[in-house]
Amino acid sequence: MTVAASAVDLARIQFATTTLYHFLFVPLTLGLGPIVAVFQTVWHRTGNEAWLRLTKFFGTLFLINFAIGVATGLVQEFQFGMNWSVYSEFVGDVFGAPLAIEGLAAFFLESTFLGLWIFGWNRLSPRIHLATLWIAVAGTWLSAYFILVANSWMQRPVGYQLNDGRAELTSVWELLSNRFAIWALAHTILAGLTIGAVVVFGVACWNLVRGQDPAIFRRAAKVSLIVLVPVSALNLWVGSHFGIYTTEYQPMKIAATEAQWTTCQPCAFSLFQIGGFTENDQTPAFSIQIPRLLSFLATDSFSGEVEGIDAVQQQYAQRYGAGDYIPPVRTVYWAMRTMAYLGTLVFLVAALGAFLYWRGRLERTRWFLWTAVATIPLPFVAALAGWVLTEVGRQPWIVQGLLRTSEANSPSVSETMIIGSLATIAVLYAALIVLDVWLMRRYARFEPEPRAETEDLPEPVLGF
Amino acid sequence: MDLQLFWFLLIAFLWAGYFVLEGFDFGVGMLLPFVGRNQRERGTLLETIGPVWDGNEVWLIVAAGATFAAFPAWYATMFSGFYVALLLIVVLLIVRVVSFEWREKSETPGWQAAWFGANVVASYGAPFLWGVALATLLSGVPLNSDGDFAGSFGDLFSLYSVFAGLVTVLLFAFHGATFLTLRTQGELHERAVRAARLLCVAAAAAGASFLLATVAVAVDRNDKDVFPPILPAALGIAALVLAVVFVAGRRTAWAFAMTAFGIILTVATLFTSLYPRVLVSTPGFENSLTIEGASSSHYALAVMTVAALILAPVVLLYEGWTYYVFRVRLGGEEVASPVDLVARQSGT
Numbered sequence: 001m002t003v004a005a006s007a008v009d010l011a012r013i014q015f016a017t018t019t020l021y022h023f024l025f026v027p028l029t030l031g032l033g034p035i036v037a038v039f040q041t042v043w044h045r046t047g048n049e050a051w052l053r054l055t056k057f058f059g060t061l062f063l064i065n066f067a068i069g070v071a072t073g074l075v076q077e078f079q080f081g082m083n084w085s086v087y088s089e090f091v092g093d094v095f096g097a098p099l100a101i102e103g104l105a106a107f108f109l110e111s112t113f114l115g116l117w118i119f120g121w122n123r124l125s126p127r128i129h130l131a132t133l134w135i136a137v138a139g140t141w142l143s144a145y146f147i148l149v150a151n152s153w154m155q156r157p158v159g160y161q162l163n164d165g166r167a168e169l170t171s172v173w174e175l176l177s178n179r180f181a182i183w184a185l186a187h188t189i190l191a192g193l194t195i196g197a198v199v200v201f202g203v204a205c206w207n208l209v210r211g212q213d214p215a216i217f218r219r220a221a222k223v224s225l226i227v228l229v230p231v232s233a234l235n236l237w238v239g240s241h242f243g244i245y246t247t248e249y250q251p252m253k254i255a256a257t258e259a260q261w262t263t264c265q266p267c268a269f270s271l272f273q274i275g276g277f278t279e280n281d282q283t284p285a286f287s288i289q290i291p292r293l294l295s296f297l298a299t300d301s302f303s304g305e306v307e308g309i310d311a312v313q314q315q316y317a318q319r320y321g322a323g324d325y326i327p328p329v330r331t332v333y334w335a336m337r338t339m340a341y342l343g344t345l346v347f348l349v350a351a352l353g354a355f356l357y358w359r360g361r362l363e364r365t366r367w368f369l370w371t372a373v374a375t376i377p378l379p380f381v382a383a384l385a386g387w388v389l390t391e392v393g394r395q396p397w398i399v400q401g402l403l404r405t406s407e408a409n410s411p412s413v414s415e416t417m418i419i420g421s422l423a424t425i426a427v428l429y430a431a432l433i434v435l436d437v438w439l440m441r442r443y444a445r446f447e448p449e450p451r452a453e454t455e456d457l458p459e460p461v462l463g464f
Numbered sequence: 465m466d467l468q469l470f471w472f473l474l475i476a477f478l479w480a481g482y483f484v485l486e487g488f489d490f491g492v493g494m495l496l497p498f499v500g501r502n503q504r505e506r507g508t509l510l511e512t513i514g515p516v517w518d519g520n521e522v523w524l525i526v527a528a529g530a531t532f533a534a535f536p537a538w539y540a541t542m543f544s545g546f547y548v549a550l551l552l553i554v555v556l557l558i559v560r561v562v563s564f565e566w567r568e569k570s571e572t573p574g575w576q577a578a579w580f581g582a583n584v585v586a587s588y589g590a591p592f593l594w595g596v597a598l599a600t601l602l603s604g605v606p607l608n609s610d611g612d613f614a615g616s617f618g619d620l621f622s623l624y625s626v627f628a629g630l631v632t633v634l635l636f637a638f639h640g641a642t643f644l645t646l647r648t649q650g651e652l653h654e655r656a657v658r659a660a661r662l663l664c665v666a667a668a669a670a671g672a673s674f675l676l677a678t679v680a681v682a683v684d685r686n687d688k689d690v691f692p693p694i695l696p697a698a699l700g701i702a703a704l705v706l707a708v709v710f711v712a713g714r715r716t717a718w719a720f721a722m723t724a725f726g727i728i729l730t731v732a733t734l735f736t737s738l739y740p741r742v743l744v745s746t747p748g749f750e751n752s753l754t755i756e757g758a759s760s761s762h763y764a765l766a767v768m769t770v771a772a773l774i775l776a777p778v779v780l781l782y783e784g785w786t787y788y789v790f791r792v793r794l795g796g797e798e799v800a801s802p803v804d805l806v807a808r809q810s811g812t
Contacts, residue, residue, distance in 0.1 A: 060569075067565030070518065071558040077528055078550055081543025085612070088543070092536020093760040097768055100533040103526035104775040111518035112779075112786055119515040123789055166536075168761040410544035412613040421551045428555055432562065439569050 010418040011083040011409045014425070016391075018075045020384050021429050025069035027383050030144060030189060031196020032062045033137040037130075038223060044130050050216045058200060058220070060443050063118065068436055070111070075425065083418065087398055087408035094160050094169045095150050098176075102146035110139030144192070145185050152181035154399045155390070156249040167402065180249060183242045190235035191386070195379045197228035198346060201353065203444045205372035208363050212445070221362060225354045232347040239343065239386075240297050247298045247306070250400060252316070253393035254298050255309045256329045257336045259284070265305035269293035272337075277330035320401070327395040335389040342382035349375045467765040468755050471534035472742070474772060475527060476735035479598070480728045482523035483632075484639075487727055489517045491640015493560070493587025494633070496580060499644060499655045506580055508795045510564065512647040515790045517564060519783055521557070533768055537611055537758035538742040545605060545613025545743075546597050549620055553593045560586035588633055595632030599625040602678065602737050604685050604746030611753050624681055631674040635727060638667035642711070642720040652795035657711075660719065664711045668704035671726055675700050675733050682737030686744050686752075693737040700729030 005013075036058050043051035077099070080088050113136040120129050153160075159174030160167045169175065201224035204217040247254045255261075258270060261282040268289040276284030295304040309326055316325040353372060356362040362369070398405040492513050500506035513520075532539040543550060559582045567579040603624045606615040641663055644656035675697040682688040707722035738744070742758050745751040759765070 063565060064569065067562055071561035074525065074557055074561075075554050077525060077532075078543060078554055081528075081532065081539045082547050082550055083544070085540035085544035088532065088540040089536045092532055092539060093764045096529065096533025096536060096539075096760070097764055097771075100526065100529040100768055101771045101775070103522060103529040104772060104779060107522045107525055108519060108779045108783070111522050112516075112783055115515040115518055116786055116789065119511075119790060123792075163761070169764040169767065172767045410540075410547075412544050413547055417547055421547070424551060424555060428558065432558075435562075435566065439566065442570070 005415070007413065007415050007418060008406050008409045010415055010422060011413075012405065014083060014418060014422045015079065016388075017422070017429070018072065018079060018425060019391075020387060021433075022069065022072045022076055023384060023387055024380055024433075025065045025072065026144075027188070027192035027195045027380075028065050028199060029062070029069050029140050030192025031194065032058065032065070032199060033133075033140055033196070034193070035196050035200055035223065035227065036062050037133045037137050039220075040130050040133060044126055050219055053216055054220055057216075057443075058203075061199070061203070061440060063114075064436065064439050064443065066114065068432055071432075072429070082421075083410055083413060084398075084408050085410035085412070087403065090166055090403050090408070091153075091399060092166075094153055094157075094167050094175065097169060097172070098146045098149040098153075102143055102150075106139045106143035106146060108139075110136045110143065113139065141189060144188055145181075148184045148188060149176055149178060149181045151390075152178045152184050155184075155246075155394060156180040157399055157402055162402070167399070179245060183238065183245055186238050187235065187242050187386075190231050190238055191379065191383050193227055193231045194235060194343075194346060195383065197224040197231065197350075198375055198379050200224040201228060201350075202373050202376035205362075205369040206444065209366055209369040209373070210445075214363060218363070221353075222357065225350060225357055228350040229347075229354050232343065232350050236340075236343055236347060239340070241300075243297055244300050250394065251307050252309065252312045252325060252327065253332070253389075255307055255312055256327045257332045257389060257393060258294055258298075258306070259329050259333045260294070260306055260308050261310055262308040263305065263311045264308065265295065266292045266303045267294035267298070267306045269297060270333075273333075277333065279326070323396070325396060327393050332389050332393045335385045335392065338385035339382045339389060342378045342385070346375060346379050346382070467762060467769055468534075468759045470769060471530065471759070471765055472735070472739065472755050475530050475534065476731060478523055478527035478530060479735075480731040482520070482527055483594075483636075483727050483731055484724045485520035485523060486517070487591070487636045488640045488643035489513045489520055490587045490591045491636040491638070492644060493583045493640070494637045495640050495644065495656075495659055496584050496587075499641075499652060499659055503576055503580070505652060505795070507568070507576075508648070508652065509644065510567070510583070511794055512644065514564070516783075516786055518561075519786065521561070530768075534760055534765060535742060535755070535758040536760060538753055541607065541611055541613055541743055541753060542597075542601070545607075545615070546600070546620060548617045549593050549597050553590050553597075556586040556590040556593075560590070591632045591636050592629040595629035596620055596625045598731075598734060599628030599678075601743050602686060602734060603681050604744035604749075604752070606747060607743070607745035607751040607753070608748075609751055611751060611757070624677060627677065628674060631670045634663070634667045634670050635723070635730070638663040638707070639720075639723040639727060642707070642716065642723045645716040646720055647793055648795040649793040650795050653793070657714070657716070660711045664708045664719075668708045668726075671704045671730065672701040675730060678730075678733050678737055685746055685749075686737060686741060687749070688737055693733055696729045696732040696736055700726055700733055703729055 036055055039051050039058065040055040042048070043055055113132045116124065116132040117129065117136060120132060124132065153175060156178060157167065158178050159169060159171035161170050162168075200220055204220035204224060207217045208214055208221065243254065258267075259273065259276050260267065261276075261279075268291045270284070271288040271290060273284035273287035275281055276287065292302045294306060296302050298304065298306045309329070313325050317323065349371060352368065353362065356365050356368055394400055396404050396406065398408045492509055496506050496509055500509045528539070528543075531542070563579040563583040563586070567576055567583075570576075597620065600620050600622070603622050605613060605619045608614040638660065641656055641660035645653060645660055648656055679690060679693045679697050682693045683690060703722045703725035707719050707726060710716075710719035710722055740755050741752045742755055743753040745753075
């Protein structure tokens with residue numbers, strides 16, 4: 001290698017790889033869980049076999065993904081200490097608390113009750129069995145809350161004081177009610193529901209187009225549309241509102257996301273541009289802009305002022321000392337647009353689907369059924385782009401204003417070790433995703449056969 | 465009690481819980497090829513832990529999370545210092561998690577056998593490495609004056625730590641066997657009893673020598689007196705000896721209780737030997753990380769103490785209830801077992 005990557009760069013690549021990968025499975029779990037629980041609830045209420053078959057059909061897809069989400073979550077917890085020991089020591093007092101509480105409050109809940117749900121079909125009363133799934137779902141949402149509390153503290157540190165070169169918790173209430181975390185939670189849960197509903201809708205349409213069990217997949221399409229249309233619309237609003245708070249706490253992130261080098265008022269939103277992404281090339285060679293829209297998105301007012309990158313850079317240089325405080329502009333510019341455009345596209349597909357369903361033409365409109373199948377990957381890409389925006393937009397900070405990424409990695413871990421671990425994880429993860437997609441595809445096309453629920457169970461033989 | 469000590473004890477408790485619970489999960493995995501003669505039997509063996517292994521693994525996640533939150537410097541130094549070992553553990557645990565969930569999802573030839581194999585390998589590998597890693601906390605690695613790891617991967621492997629790894633494997637295998645004697649019936653039960661008989665003397669002898677070695681290392685490396693570490697060590701040896709006696713007398717429930725106590729007391733011996741340090745530095749003993757030096761602020765510990773005191777009893781209750789729900793013995797004559805029905809309905 002001519003240009004050797006530093007240990008920090010490698011640790012960042014590893015973190016990005018493992019975290020983005022993990023987040024393929026997390027939102028699907030967050031969103032598919034409650035939908036499956038709704039199927040089972042309706043079955044419980046109506047006794048209609050179709051809903052039971054849907055529960056089991058999509059329950060299998062849910063579990064295939066849950067497994068890999070749990071497995072890759074372990075890496076997430078370990079790698080703070082492994083690759084970012086300086087960071088861990090600096091933030092442990094504040095950041096560790098929600099992580100530890102997440103384990104106690106959420107992980108035990110989801111894993112234990114999911115185990116009960118999977119194996120409890122014939123051992124628990126139907127009502128309690130249904131409750132185990134809802135409790136497991138609650139566990140996944142609770143887990144999302146605590147991990148977002150931890151992450152939001154890196155974006156907007158609150159409830160702490162610096163003592164002896166470490167951040168120390170001073171108010172757990174401020175930590176837990178961090179406005180950034182509340183918005184991040186809403187945005188993430190809605191994204192999860194969007195992803196879950198898109199998967200259910202896409203799979204239902206795939207089976208409809210193949211003429212597979214239309215009676216039950218019609219129901220799945222209906223439920224998923226009922227979730228998808230309002231949720232995907234609401235998330236566009238939540239996402240843009242989230243942007244307003246971000247402007248308040250992380251002006252540099254927003255300025256960089258918009259490639260807005262100079263302070264403006266009112267500000268046009270750049271829909272697309274070529275060039276204009278570096279300090280030496282601030283004016284795009286080509287761009288399509290909507291007047292005043294950026295002011296509205298960033299400040300909630302069509303005439304609001306948005307600080308430019310150069311201005312924020314100057315302020316930060318004064319406050320934190322000389323240095324480069326500009327995140328990679330091109331990356332965050334496109335990350336934000338990928339997220340927003342795909343999010344909008346998903347909503348449009350959902351709205352069209354709802355219209356066709358309402359007119360009773362969904363099953364006959366084959367091109368649309370295929371479009372729904374093709375839509376499945378889009379919200380995943382949007383969610384990943386959202387995290388790229390959130391995390392890359394915070395650079396060069398690992399904790400906004402308190403600790404730089406370049407000073408946070410493990411001093412005792414060499415480049416070679418990280419390359420080794422990165423390669424190991426990459427090979428393992430690649431193998432797992434191939435198998436996961438293969439399994440998902442296989443189970444997404446199986447005919448959900450009705451099965452007798454009355455199995456002959458042995459008389460319980462007590463083991464004690 | 466002061467909060468730092470409380471969290472040190474709580475982390476010891478979490479490790480003990482992890483080793484007792486996941487210990488028999490690993491043990492079942494180790495015994496799969498010996499106690500299960502064919503795929504169907506091996507499937508039944510895995511079902512004995514099917515509903516609970518995931519909850520059991522959370523004990524590890526919480527132990528690590530609690531260490532991060534209560535003793536950030538300990539977490540940071542241990543996880544960055546034991547880098548390669550932890551990477552291997554993570555890889556093994558990932559493969560193992562997936563093996564549970566995906567094994568029954570396809571009838572492709574070789575698929576099931578491959579996941580059984582993966583489960584077995586991970587069930588030997590992960591406990592071995594955990595044994596090495598935890599023992600190394602006591603036998604020590606080189607730390608610099610900042611309390612950062614200053615050694616290499618090889619520093620993890622001393623005679624004592626490798627012995628710890630092997631003993632962990634042996635104890636878990638024995639523990640898994642006593643667990644299976646409780647959770648199976650018929651032919652599988654008989655084979656589990658035989659496995660427990662074959663393993664008991666070796667595991668108890670190895671466990672006892674490890675406990676004594678731990679006290680010796682505590683005196684030698686960690687400036688401890690023989691007392692108090694000898695107390696949990698002696699109780700641990702007693703538990704292991706009783707386990708052998710109960711296995712011989714076919715008192716299966718008591719034998720399982722004693723292998724569980726043996727494991728708990730082994731963890732207790734290790735943490736008693738560590739106190740008041742959390743990671744010993746060898747050489748440069750003065751650089752060792754202490755409870756005091758590695759801990760979080762009083763306020764953070766107080767907040768987490770409240771959370772733990774509220775949540776932990778609830779967790780113990782519903783985990784206990786899960787074991788009660790799935791108390792039926794598996795195996796024996798053709799019995800409809802609580803196989804993952806979700807998978808089965810679509811699998812054929």
